[in-house]
Amino acid sequence: MPGIVLDGQKIEAAAGKTVIEAAYENGFQITHFCWHPELSVSGNCRMCLVEIGMPKRMPDGSIQNDNEGNPVISYFPKLQIACATTIAEGMHINTKKENVVKAQDAVMEFLLINHPLDCPICDEAGQCKLQEYGYKHSAGESRFEEEKVHAPKRQSWGPTVVFDAERCIKCSRCIRFAQEVAKQDVLTFVNRSDHVTIELFDEKQFDNDYSMNVIDICPVGALTSKDFRFKARVWDMSFNDSICPGCARGCNIKLGVRNNEILRIEPRTNPYVNKYWMCDYGRLTQYKFVNENRVTEPMIRWKNELIPCSWDEAYAKAEESLKKLKPEEIMFIGSGRTANEGNYLLGKFAREIFKSGNIGLFRDIDESFKDDLLKVSDKKPNHLGAVEVGIVPGKDGVTVQNLPEKMRYKNIKALYIITDQIVDYRPIIDELDDLELIIVHAYNHTPLTKKADIVFAASTYAEIEGTYVNIDKRVQHLSPALVTSENMRFMGMKMSRLDKFGAPNDRWTQHKLRNTLPHWKILTKLAEQFNVKWNYKSAKDVFKEITEKIPSFAGMSYEKLIEYQGLTLGKAGQPDPKVINYESHVMKPN
Amino acid sequence: MNITKNTEAERMNFWEKIYIPEIARGLGLTLNQVFKPKFTRQYPEEVWEPEGSYRGRPVLVKEETGERCVACGLCSRVCPALAIEVQASETEKDKERYPVKFEINMLRCIFCGFCEEVCPEEAIVMSKDYHLVFQSQEEAILSKDKLEVPIAKLQDRLEFLRQYR
Numbered sequence: 001m002p003g004i005v006l007d008g009q010k011i012e013a014a015a016g017k018t019v020i021e022a023a024y025e026n027g028f029q030i031t032h033f034c035w036h037p038e039l040s041v042s043g044n045c046r047m048c049l050v051e052i053g054m055p056k057r058m059p060d061g062s063i064q065n066d067n068e069g070n071p072v073i074s075y076f077p078k079l080q081i082a083c084a085t086t087i088a089e090g091m092h093i094n095t096k097k098e099n100v101v102k103a104q105d106a107v108m109e110f111l112l113i114n115h116p117l118d119c120p121i122c123d124e125a126g127q128c129k130l131q132e133y134g135y136k137h138s139a140g141e142s143r144f145e146e147e148k149v150h151a152p153k154r155q156s157w158g159p160t161v162v163f164d165a166e167r168c169i170k171c172s173r174c175i176r177f178a179q180e181v182a183k184q185d186v187l188t189f190v191n192r193s194d195h196v197t198i199e200l201f202d203e204k205q206f207d208n209d210y211s212m213n214v215i216d217i218c219p220v221g222a223l224t225s226k227d228f229r230f231k232a233r234v235w236d237m238s239f240n241d242s243i244c245p246g247c248a249r250g251c252n253i254k255l256g257v258r259n260n261e262i263l264r265i266e267p268r269t270n271p272y273v274n275k276y277w278m279c280d281y282g283r284l285t286q287y288k289f290v291n292e293n294r295v296t297e298p299m300i301r302w303k304n305e306l307i308p309c310s311w312d313e314a315y316a317k318a319e320e321s322l323k324k325l326k327p328e329e330i331m332f333i334g335s336g337r338t339a340n341e342g343n344y345l346l347g348k349f350a351r352e353i354f355k356s357g358n359i360g361l362f363r364d365i366d367e368s369f370k371d372d373l374l375k376v377s378d379k380k381p382n383h384l385g386a387v388e389v390g391i392v393p394g395k396d397g398v399t400v401q402n403l404p405e406k407m408r409y410k411n412i413k414a415l416y417i418i419t420d421q422i423v424d425y426r427p428i429i430d431e432l433d434d435l436e437l438i439i440v441h442a443y444n445h446t447p448l449t450k451k452a453d454i455v456f457a458a459s460t461y462a463e464i465e466g467t468y469v470n471i472d473k474r475v476q477h478l479s480p481a482l483v484t485s486e487n488m489r490f491m492g493m494k495m496s497r498l499d500k501f502g503a504p505n506d507r508w509t510q511h512k513l514r515n516t517l518p519h520w521k522i523l524t525k526l527a528e529q530f531n532v533k534w535n536y537k538s539a540k541d542v543f544k545e546i547t548e549k550i551p552s553f554a555g556m557s558y559e560k561l562i563e564y565q566g567l568t569l570g571k572a573g574q575p576d577p578k579v580i581n582y583e584s585h586v587m588k589p590n
Numbered sequence: 591m592n593i594t595k596n597t598e599a600e601r602m603n604f605w606e607k608i609y610i611p612e613i614a615r616g617l618g619l620t621l622n623q624v625f626k627p628k629f630t631r632q633y634p635e636e637v638w639e640p641e642g643s644y645r646g647r648p649v650l651v652k653e654e655t656g657e658r659c660v661a662c663g664l665c666s667r668v669c670p671a672l673a674i675e676v677q678a679s680e681t682e683k684d685k686e687r688y689p690v691k692f693e694i695n696m697l698r699c700i701f702c703g704f705c706e707e708v709c710p711e712e713a714i715v716m717s718k719d720y721h722l723v724f725q726s727q728e729e730a731i732l733s734k735d736k737l738e739v740p741i742a743k744l745q746d747r748l749e750f751l752r753q754y755r
Contacts, residue, residue, distance in 0.1 A: 120662030120710045121687045154686060230678040230687050233663040501672055505727050507693060508675040 002089040007096055019082040019093055020048055027580055030095055031104055031133055033111075033219045034171035035083035037582050038276055039180055045111075045171050047133070048082040049103045051075055051094040063090070079103050101137075108137040114149045114194055115220070116166045124221030126234040129585040130169065149194050157200060158207035160226055160280055161214060165197045168222035174198065174214040181277065181373070184208040209371065212284075213277045216266060217584055227284055228264045232256075234587045238496035240481035241268060241562075243468050245337060245461045246282035247369065248378035250470030252565065253278060255287070255462055255481035258496050260511035262287035262462060262481065269581040270565045273474065276582075279375055290460045290482065295442045296514040299455040306455060311517070311525070318454050319529040321437050322414070327354035330437075331398055331412045334361045334391030335419035336380025339466025339478060341542040342441075342519025343382075344550075345534075346418055347390030349523050353530050357394015358412070360403060361386050376471050381461075385469030388553075388569065389546060407431040417441070417448070418458070418519050441519055457516040459484055464518040465539045467561065473569040475553070477561040484516045640718045642750035645703045647719040648694060651712065651748075652738040658713035661689035665705035665714050673698035674705060692734045696722055706751070715747045 001012045004019075006028055013022030018041065020030050033045035053075035056064040064072045073092045079100060082093070094100055111130065119125040151165035175187045175198065186204040189196055200206060206214075215223045237256040244251040244265070251274035256264040265287055267278035298314035299306040309317075322330065332350040334343045350356045363383060370377040393399045398406050406412045407428060414437035432438065432451050441458040442449045449455050463482045469475050483491045483499070493500065502509025517525075520542045524534050536542050540558055547553045555572030564575040605611055631638060640646065651658045661678035679690035705714050717739060724730040741748075 120660050120664070121685065125662070230661070230680050232678075233667070235667060236663065498672070498675075505697070506672070506675075506695065507731055 002087050002091070004087050004089075004091040004093060006093045013087060015087075017087055019050065019052070019080075019085045019087055019091075022087050023082065023093075023095075024582060025580060028095070030082045031137070032083060033129060033169060034173060036173055036176075036217055036276075036584065039173060039176040039217075041084050042172050042176060043081050043084040045169065046081060046107045047104060047111075049079040049100060049107065050082045051097055051100050052080045052082075052085055053092045054088065055090050055092070104133075105137045105139070108133055109139070109143070111169050112138060112142065113144045114166070115169065116148065118167070122167065122221035123224045123229060124167075124218075127585055127587040128221060129219035132585065151195075151197055156226075157223075158205040158211055160212050160284070161206055162224050162226055162229065163198065164222050164224070167220050168198060169220055170196050170198070171219055172198075173217045173219070174223060177214050177217060178206065178208075181213070182208045182210045184211075209279050209281065209375065210277055210373065212280045213267070217276070219585060225264070231263045232258045236496060236498055237263060238481070238494060238499075239266070239587065240494055241477075241479050242462060242481060243381065243470075243476050243478050244278060244282040244286055245381040245468075246279070246286050246379070248376050248381055248383060248471040249274065249374050250381055250468055250474065250476050250566075251278040251282060251374060252476070253282070257462075257481050258498065259508065260483055260499060260513075261291050269583060271579055271581065272576050273470065273472075273476075273566065274374055276584075277374060279373075281369075281375070287462075289444055290462045293444045294514060294516075295445060295449060295455055295457045296512060296516065297457050298515075299449075299457075301453045306449070306452070311515075314454055314456060315526050315529045318439055318456075318526060321453065322354075322416075322439075325414050325437065327356045328358065329411070329413040330354060330356060331358045331360060331403060331406075331415050332356065333400070333415060333417045334359065334386050335417075336361065336363065336378075336383035336386050337419050337461075338386070338519055339382065339461070339464060339468060339539075340385045340389045340475075340546060341466050341539045342418060342523070343386040343391050344389040344546050345520045345523040345536075345542060346416075348534075349527060350416075351390075351394070353527060353532055357397025359391055359393055359397060360400035361391045362400055378471060381470070382468040384471065384473060384569075385467065385475070388469060389550060404428050404431055407435065410434075413437065415439070419443075441522060456522045457514065458522065459486070459514075459516040459518045463487060463514075463516065465490075465558070466518070467543060467558075469569060470566075474566045475556060475561060475569060476566040477558055483513065485513045486515075486517050486521070488513070634721070640720070642746035644718050644720075645701050645716040647696065647717050647722060647732075648699065648701075648703075648705055648714055648737075649717040649719070649739040649744070650692065650714055650734070650737045651741050651744060653741050656683070657688065657734075657738060658711050659689050659692065660685050660687045660711055660713070661692070662687075662710060664708045664710065668704045668708045670702060670704065671698040671700045673700075689734065692737060694732050694737060696724065696730045696732060697727060712748070712751070715744055715751065717744065717747065 002015055003010055003012050006023055011026040013025055020035055023030050030048050032048040034042050053073040055071035056074045058064050066072050153164045153166055155163040157163050178187045179185045186201050186206055187198055190199045191197060215225050237258045239254040239256055242253050242255050244253045252268040252270040254266045254268045255262050265283045267274060269276055297308045298311055300309050300314055300317045332346055334346050347359055350359050364379040365377050366379050367377045369375055408431055416439045418441040438452040439454045440449055440452040441456045443458055443460050461478055463480050463484050465480055466478050467475050480487055498508055524536050527534050547556050552569040556567055561567060567575055661676050663676050666674040666676045673695045675693045676689050677691040678687050680686055681688045703716050706716050
């Protein structure tokens with residue numbers, strides 16, 4: 001590995017790496033706009049200019065030293081771009097010398113000449129790379145007295161992305177993303193000098209499944225999301241780490257929340273799962289069911305109508321109705337959309353209290369959803385995890401395959417379901433009316449909750465702490481982003497600024513506090529109703545028991561899962577090596 | 591036990607002690623004022639017009655073409671009392687963004703003028719309006735229609751601000 005000297009510090013990086021890569025792998029920052037670790041090097045923004053030199057050599061090849069024994073460095077006469085210069089043994093790089101900073105300041109001045117001053121309107125403001133470097137590298141005043149070049153704003157590039165040609169600094173990240181990652185080569189530069197702009201090829205749309213990633217990688221606000229446009233300022237939102245529940249890939253995401261509503265979903269860098277990307281499907285669909293049409297409190301059926309009730313009433317009613325039936329007449333259905341903690345306790349509930357093996361799990365496979373980059377055909381984020389923690393039929397238990405038949409012949413008279421998506425229950429949907437009892441842990445009001453006798457209001461993935469196991473058997477940690485009446489105290493400082501400081505007479509905090517509980521808590525309380533005492537105070541306690549009882553989880557803990565960004569089942573001892581995650585530009589913590 | 595010496599009563603002379611001449615002097619002073627010009631203002635019949643530098647109720651500037659505000663949210667961010675709530679939305683106009691909702695909670699407002707200072711569009715300014723009376727908490731939350739004031743009425747303040755720009 002060649003050793004280089006960066007700002008007087010000796011660092012090492014693999015041969016063939018560029019200066020900027022070597023720097024960020026070792027925790028150094030070199031200012032840049034167009035470089036991105038996953039994209040090819042384009043070298044057009046000139047922001048990463050640094051001074052580069054090699055030690056001077058004597059005619060015999062040995063390194064020439066000065067009087068103090070330090071090597072004499074002969075620098076290139078002009079500054080070089082760090083993103084396109086490959087490192088070599090003994091290379092000296094200066095990023096903070098006066099001439100380097102002056103050159104970077106000059107580049108910033110050029111970039112700002114035609115950049116409009118519409119930060120108040122721009123969605124990127126607050127997490128903008130140009131703003132960030134504007135503070136570091138610009139004089140604060142413009143020497144440019146002439147009229148700025150104007151270009152069309154609000155150009156629609158497709159169903160998801162809006163392009164503002166004035167704000168564009170021509171870094172070409174979006175063009176390279178379209179070519180190299182999304183494989184939809186429809187963008188190109190046109191014109192020259194200060195009239196350069198990016199255009200779509202004739203009659204083409206930028207409408208691939210990953211199109212919205214260009215919004216994240218765009219260093220300025222030239223590309224904005226049609227879905228999010230002007231919904232909120234970044235500094236008014238809180239961003240909490242989560243896992244996308246859209247498919248079994250388990251992309252790492254951040255949930256942007258304000259007023260207890262998810263406003264947008266962004267990818268979070270995880271080099272071993274989704275790198276820097278996520279699909280538009282996940283981004284656009286996985287927050288609506290959390291915000292809208294929620295079951296906000298437990299309900300029980302009374303004279304053919306579901307009426308809201310207290311949790312205690314719901315537990316008592318559930319106990320009473322379940323006790324009327326024989327254990328073998330009850331079918332327990334786990335869920336691939338629920339975290340491991342809830343599934344584990346459902347299995348335990350069925351086995352310990354009912355001594356029943358009637359535990360099933362439906363799948364949702366959609367081959368048309370699959371692609372080469374991230375999307376996989378298994379649309380449930382935690383199917384593997386559910387199976388792993390014990391959502392499998394017992395020895396002579398009913399399976400989901402023979403469930404419709406058993407229901408028809410009245411061998412199964414009751415269902416206990418811990419998720420509510422009716423789409424998951426296509427095989428049994430016709431038989432549901434004949435059942436004596438349906439208990440559902442529900443997120444939303446669905447046709448299934450309409451048929452249910454007892455509905456427990458459950459917390460979605462955005463409101464719980466828990467773990468998912470993705471398609472590569474990677475266990476990943478979810479943290480809550482929304483407040484419910486149950487996790488209010490835990491959320492505390494994780495809430496967005498406005499939510500944190502709101503008083504009851506403020507209209508901006510009038511979001512409804514949902515009275516939902518995580519699955520594991522509902523099951524623990526229900527077990528208590530059956531006089532079985534489980535001592536779980538938090539999801540962490542449940543996960544601790546999982547790690548003790550199930551060998552493939554051995555050695556894991558929430559802290560480790562967060563630290564290593566997920567651990568593979570059965571390999572808790574050999575985590576993937578930690579690397580410094582490149583973040584192009586993010587909202588700075590306030 | 592110490593007995594206090596040199597008390598007020600001990601220091602007074604005879605005339606001060608009998609008190610009546612002092613009353614007469616006081617009444618004389620009052621009588622004197624009766625014949626001097628009056629300073630009292632008959633508020634609320636007679637309303638005081640403050641200078642441009644006065645920081646009254648914050649208002650939104652409304653031009654002929656519409657509001658100036660682009661809903662950037664800086665006033666809401668800088669407000670130390672969290673009195674302002676802004677919700678932006680998109681328009682077809684030249685300035686793409688406008689506040690679909692702009693509310694100031696006058697029970698929270700402390701009239702510091704930070705919102706005016708931070709505003710990049712000179713869209714929110716402190717007016718001369720100082721008689722603020724509300725009969726309920728809801729009424730004290732001023733919505734956009736109550737906050738918008740035509741620019742002609744705010745000339746004093748805008749000129750004052752220009753001096754210090």
